[in-house]
Amino acid sequence: MNLGIDLKLTRTEAEAVVKAMADRSQATELEWQTLRQALLELQEHSEFQIFGICASNSAIAGQSLRQYLTAFEYEYPDFSKHQLLQPVYWKYNSRNRQLYSDAYSGKYEGVLISYHSNFSEDYSGTHGHFPLALWQQNFKVVLNE
Numbered sequence: 001m002n003l004g005i006d007l008k009l010t011r012t013e014a015e016a017v018v019k020a021m022a023d024r025s026q027a028t029e030l031e032w033q034t035l036r037q038a039l040l041e042l043q044e045h046s047e048f049q050i051f052g053i054c055a056s057n058s059a060i061a062g063q064s065l066r067q068y069l070t071a072f073e074y075e076y077p078d079f080s081k082h083q084l085l086q087p088v089y090w091k092y093n094s095r096n097r098q099l100y101s102d103a104y105s106g107k108y109e110g111v112l113i114s115y116h117s118n119f120s121e122d123y124s125g126t127h128g129h130f131p132l133a134l135w136q137q138n139f140k141v142v143l144n145e
Helices: 011-021 027-045 057-070
Strands: 048-055 088-093 098-103 112-114 125-130
Touching: 011 027, 011 125, 027 057, 027 112, 027 125, 048 057, 057 088, 057 098, 057 112
Parallel strands: none
Antiparallel strands: 048 088, 048 112, 088 098, 112 125
């Protein structure tokens, strides 16, 4: 995915960016672009990811998951069996391509990403919540740009 700028981050830098940007609702466009690049960099150092989506309904969860999976270059599953009009929690495992959904009563909305690896030299870690629309074109939850 073209992020508009070419940022090359090391694994250590990417992890620092991801930790610093967790639970942020406002940032400059450069900070959002750096976060996107950092998330993709950590993908390069892990075997698979699990995406946890907390959203006000299935339509929003589906749109968000589709955008994240597109950015990570994964195919997305059939969402038709996971339709709820109430707040939802979706969990998608990129290794086995399974989608789990349930009603959600928590206070957070956003995306958790859990990176997994079977080897100690590769990256493992869980980060978030990140904005549901982080990968949406023209995403603008911006402060002081």
